Amino acid sequence: MNIVKLARPEIQALTAYDAAAQVDDTIRLNANESPLSGSVGKFRRPLNRYPEVRPQRLQAALAKRFECRADQLLVTRGSSEAIDLLIRAFCIAGVDNVLTSSPSFEMYRHFAIIQNAENIQVPTLAENDFAIDVDALINACTSNTKIIFVCSPNNPTGASLPRAELLRLLDARKSSSVVVVDEAYIEYGTESSAVDLLEQHPNLMILRTLSKALGFAGARCGAVVASADAIGMLNAVQAPYALATPVVECVEDAMQSVQLALAEQAVAGVIAERERLMAVIRDFSFVKKVWPSEANFFLIRVDNAELVMQRTAEQKVLLRDFGCSLPDCIRISVGSHQDSKRLLSALETLAEARL
Ligand SMILES: Cc1ncc(COP(=O)(O)O)c(C=O)c1O
Structure with missing residues (x-):
């Protein structure tokens, strides 16, 4: 089954924008660029020129990192x-x-609203540490369900979807829906990437980001990994020159093995800090529950979330209140050891006041 057949008909028929040719060692009078190479920044490709239509070296480097072919990314x-x-x-x-x-x-909901696509939300199993309920997802599908987003590890609960469950979902929706596995936090968890399932499961697509474990949130760089056919179609939808030259060059440089080794060390540090912080926080009397996490954050339930949010903010520590969907629940991102100290001292004042 070619998953492209599930896309909007006009998108299936769309061809990529025919951008001005970019050929080395030529005089470019084909893209209405300025001949003035400005003095901002030191880039291999001067900023008076458009970036590559698609950043090919970066694409190859990310494909290597995410263990797929370049035409799958x-x-x-x-x-x-x-x-x-x-x-x-x-x-x-x-x-x-x-x-x-x-x-x-x-x-996911935000972008669905923008496209005027209904978002059907299926509850996770709260009593089972918010496990993703694959049976409920399958049962909730209608003949118009085009995409199922599975966030694993899930934000904000920290729970991963076991591979056997993902396989069940992929098989159940084989020729009817795209299953998008969002692996934004996968480096912090125990499940491996679903990338090796791509060949056997053309309805699988994977999202990766450089914003978390690789520490590049400010660069705005991520990837979709999917069948070459699906990538070809998405390539026609994405704007030409989508990635700016400074971003492309700085991320290309970061894909060197030295930088990747540093990022790996940083991930190990965050995981250790997460476990330490969770153990300490669990002992505060006003903390009712600390959920296990496979991400660089964890979720807690407290006696009075409003007060916790207020007291930590007074100490200039910002947490994320999830009260609107999960009463009295707060998500805590794991920062540096120093950040944890600040957080814990703010929480200690609450413990002393016997919240
Ligand atoms: C699950 C998940 N997916 C995707 C994103 C978006 O990340 P970015 O656009 O920075 O790659 C986030 C950001 O927090 C996230 O939590």
Whole structure:
């Protein structure tokens, strides 16, 4: 089954924008650029010139990192752009729907609203540490369910979807829906990437980001990994020159092995700090529950979330209140050891006041 057949008909028929040719050692009078190479920054490709239509070296480097072929990967402006591209490419406005677990990353819903695609939310199993409920996801599908987003590890709960469960979902929706596995936090967890399932499961697509474990949130760089056919189609939807030259060059440089080794060390540090912090926080009397986490954050439930948010903010420590979907629940990102000290001292004042 070619998954492209599930996309909007006009998108299936779309061809990529015919951008001005970019050929080395030529005089470029074909793109209405300025001949003035400015003095801002020191880049291999001067900023008076458009960036590459698609950053090929970066694409190859990310494909190596994410263990796929280059033609199975599209570089995107963070995985946020990939979510938007996918929903726009597959969902007919006012007709198709997108399935998500609840709670999960809110941007799936946000981009669904922009495309006027219904978002059907399927509760996770709260009593089972918010496990993603694959049976409920399968049962909630309609004939217009084009995309199922599975965030693993899930934001904000920290729970991963076991591979056997993912396989069940992929098989159940084999020729009817795209299953998008958002692996934004995978480096912090125990499950391996689903990338090796791509050949056998053409309805699988994977989102990766450089914003978390690789420490490049400010660069806005991510990727969709999918069948070459699907990537070809998404390539036609994405704007030409989507990735700016400074971003391309700085991320290309970061893909060197030395930088990657440093990022790996940083991930190990965050995992150790997460476990230490969770153990300390669990002992505060006002903390009712600390959920296990496979990400660089964890979720807690407290007696009075408003007060915790207020007291930590007074100490200039910002947490994320999830009260609107999970009463009295707060998500804590794991920072440096120094950051944890600040957080814990703010929480200690609450413990002393016997919240
Ligand atoms: C689950 C998940 N997916 C995707 C993103 C978007 O990341 P970015 O656009 O920075 O790649 C986030 C950001 O927090 C996230 O939590």
